[in-house]
Amino acid sequence: MRNWLLHTEDKLKMLQNSITKPAMARSLFSLNMPGIDELFPGFASGDFALLYGSPSIISLTSLLCVRAQLPIQLGGLGSNVVFIDGGNTFRLYNIARLAQLQQLNPTRVLEQIFISRAFTAYQLTCLIMEKLEETIKKYNTKLVVISDIAGFFLDNDIQQQEAQRIYSQIVSYLSNFARKHQITVIATYLPYESSKRNNLLKEMTVARATAVLSFEKTKYMREESLEKHPSFMLGTAELPSENLTLTDFMAVETRQKVKSCLISVNPATALLK
Secondary structure, rough: OOOHHHHHHOOOOOHHHHHHOOOOOOOOOOOOOOOOOOOOOEEOOEEEEEEOOOOHHHHHHHHHHHOOOOOOOOOOOEEEEEEOOOOOOHHHHHHHHHHHHHOHHHHHHOOEEEEOOOOOOHHHHHHHHHHHHHHHHHOEEEEEEEEEOHHHHOOOOHHHHHHHHHHHHHHHHHHHHHHOOOOEEEEEEEEOOHHHHHHHHHHHHHHHHOEEEEEEEEEOOEEEEEEEOOOOOOEEEOOOOOOOOOHHHHHOOOOOOOOOOHHHOOOOOOOOO
């Protein structure tokens, strides 16, 4: 009887501990931008995220490349970055400027971003589906950015049926890839003229993404919407309507000019071979 009571008490203590012990919060890769963080606290490991809408998402990827190199305690990833550029959108000057604003060495930041540019849909497909796995292992990266993921597949030189087939394979691969390797993969979908093909490719991307954020700018306001997420509440946040730059959104009081010599800095990027 006594043994039974002791056994029961042990079970109760274990149950109490499991209830009262706080669960360890999963660290998030945050944007650290007023008006956005309240709606979207950040990306998680295993996310395949889609950013689309305003051309401002080009500047946003520059910010992500810099913030990924911050320590985890500051909302970063403490990681190198692989940047697959499908639309010639990488902005060296923006990276250097944002690095200084984050109190990081611009040269060092550029050296830790490994860029590969694609010039056709088939090159982009190869870089993603054949080279990406060995690349993230080689550079030990926790963030992959795919810039202008759909642009080449909207080209009329590629038959629509073939474009849809290959593109579907790419977005499915990236979704599984992010989950398998527990890294963050962020794709940007730039604004293109509405068409049946464009709408279909965007729907494919949204369907495979775990997180979807849209950025829209009108004459009177800027809006950021969280359209899809497995955990966070969906909604829209209004951002300032003035013609503000990305650094204004970052709420940084001291703005430094990047020295002109930074323009000639060799970014020490690596083309995937």
